[in-house]
Amino acid sequence: MLELIAIIYALIVWLIFIKFKLLPWNIKSQVACVAVGLGGIAVLVFTINITTPQSNDIRVMNYVVEVIPRVNGRIIEVPIEGNKLIHKGDVLVRIDPAPFEMKVRELTAKLVDAEGTAATLQSEAAVAKGATGQVLAQLQLAQTRLKEARDLARHGAGPEYDVQSFAAQVAQLESSLASARAAEAKVRTQLDAKVGADRASVAAVREQLAQAKWELEQTVIYAPSDGYVVNLQVRPGSYAVSFPLRQLMSFVELEQRVIGFYDQNQLIKVKEGDRAEIVLRSRPGKVLYGHVESIIWANASGQLQASGVIPTMAPEGTRAPPLKYAVRFKMEDSQQLKMAMGSFGEAAIFTDSMKMFSVVRMVIMRIKTKINYLVFKLE
Known part of the structure; x- marks a missing residue:
C-alpha cells in the first residue's frame, strides 16, 4: 500500500x-x-x-461434523462417494440391523406377556378379596362358637374340651386371615403400581422396547445437512464402534464462515453492518462483497487458567504481542458462499468515518486481487 x-x-x-x-x-x-x-x-x-481497516488474515471456514455411530455393528453398505455433494437426509452408512431386529422382536413378545400378566391382576385381586371374606366369615363363626362353649363350660353344661378346640380353631383362622389379607394387599399394590397409564412391569418392558427400536433406527446414519465427505475410508465389512475416538468419517457442511483477525486498535470505528470487501488467493481477480456480522471482543490473552498457582505477569522483555480480535463477515451474494474451505486472503472494512478515503482502499484491494494471479515460485 x-x-x-x-x-x-x-x-x-x-x-x-x-x-x-x-x-x-x-x-x-x-x-x-x-x-x-x-x-x-x-x-x-x-x-x-x-477509517477503512484492512487485515491480511482472512479465512474461510466450514463446519465439520465428526460422524460417530450410536450403536456397534458391522457396516453392510456405504452408498456415498467421497468429495461428492450429499443432500440433507441422504444415507451415509448402513449397519447390519439383524441383531437389533431380533432384540425388538424379543421385547415385543415380552411386552405382550407383560400386558397379559397385568390383565390377570384384576381377577387375582377379586379372588384374593373373596378368599379374605371367606376366612373372615369362618373366623366370625368360630369366635361365636368359642363364646358359646365358654358360657356352657362356665355353668357346667358343656365340656372344657370344646372350649380348647374352638380356641385353637379361632387362632388358626386368625392366622389364615392375616395371610389372606397380605396376599390381597400384594395384588392391590401391583395394581396400584403404575407409570402413567401402564402397570410398572408393562412400562419397564415398553421402555426397553422403545430403546431397542431407537437402536434399530441408528443402524442407518443420515447426512445432517448438505455437504460432502472428505477422505472416505470406511467400507462394507468394517466394524462401527460407538466411541468418540472412532469416527467413521468427517462430514463437511456447505455452510461457511468468513473470519478476519484485526489488530486491536484497528476496530475503533468498526460496527456491525459496515460494508466489507474480501479478496481471496483462491479466487484471483474477484472482489467479494459482504458486511460485518459481528465482532468477537474476546481472545485468549484475557483468560486465566484455573490452577493452584497465583497468576503473575510475564517477565519484562518476554511479553507476547497483543492478540488480535476476530471479525465475522456475512457475504451478500449466496453464490459467493461457494468458496474453498481453508482459503486465505485479505479484507477491508469501510466505516462511516471519512468516506472520501474509501476510494484509496478500494483501489488497493483491486490491485491486490490482480496480484493474486501471480505465482511466485520456480520449482
Missing part, C-alpha cells in the same frame, strides 16, 4: 516539476516535495488504517 501511494505521489511530482515544468525544480521545491510527501503519506496511511 505504501509503495503504491509513493509511486502515485512521485508521478504527480514528476508531471508538475519535470514534465510540464509548472513550478521550478530547485532545492526549496525538492525539500518541500519530500516533506509534503512524507507528511501526506503518513496522514493518509494512519487515517485509512482507522
Whole structure:
C-alpha cells in the first residue's frame, strides 16, 4: 500500500516539476516535495488504517461434523462417494440391523406377556378379596362358637374340651386371615403400581422396547445437512464402534464462515453492518462483497487458567504481542458462499468515518486481487 501511494505521489511530482515544468525544480521545491510527501503519506496511511481497516488474515471456514455411530455393528453398505455433494437426509452408512431386529422382536413378545400378566391382576385381586371374606366369615363363626362353649363350660353344661378346640380353631383362622389379607394387599399394590397409564412391569418392558427400536433406527446414519465427505475410508465389512475416538468419517457442511483477525486498535470505528470487501488467493481477480456480522471482543490473552498457582505477569522483555480480535463477515451474494474451505486472503472494512478515503482502499484491494494471479515460485 505504501509503495503504491509513493509511486502515485512521485508521478504527480514528476508531471508538475519535470514534465510540464509548472513550478521550478530547485532545492526549496525538492525539500518541500519530500516533506509534503512524507507528511501526506503518513496522514493518509494512519487515517485509512482507522477509517477503512484492512487485515491480511482472512479465512474461510466450514463446519465439520465428526460422524460417530450410536450403536456397534458391522457396516453392510456405504452408498456415498467421497468429495461428492450429499443432500440433507441422504444415507451415509448402513449397519447390519439383524441383531437389533431380533432384540425388538424379543421385547415385543415380552411386552405382550407383560400386558397379559397385568390383565390377570384384576381377577387375582377379586379372588384374593373373596378368599379374605371367606376366612373372615369362618373366623366370625368360630369366635361365636368359642363364646358359646365358654358360657356352657362356665355353668357346667358343656365340656372344657370344646372350649380348647374352638380356641385353637379361632387362632388358626386368625392366622389364615392375616395371610389372606397380605396376599390381597400384594395384588392391590401391583395394581396400584403404575407409570402413567401402564402397570410398572408393562412400562419397564415398553421402555426397553422403545430403546431397542431407537437402536434399530441408528443402524442407518443420515447426512445432517448438505455437504460432502472428505477422505472416505470406511467400507462394507468394517466394524462401527460407538466411541468418540472412532469416527467413521468427517462430514463437511456447505455452510461457511468468513473470519478476519484485526489488530486491536484497528476496530475503533468498526460496527456491525459496515460494508466489507474480501479478496481471496483462491479466487484471483474477484472482489467479494459482504458486511460485518459481528465482532468477537474476546481472545485468549484475557483468560486465566484455573490452577493452584497465583497468576503473575510475564517477565519484562518476554511479553507476547497483543492478540488480535476476530471479525465475522456475512457475504451478500449466496453464490459467493461457494468458496474453498481453508482459503486465505485479505479484507477491508469501510466505516462511516471519512468516506472520501474509501476510494484509496478500494483501489488497493483491486490491485491486490490482480496480484493474486501471480505465482511466485520456480520449482
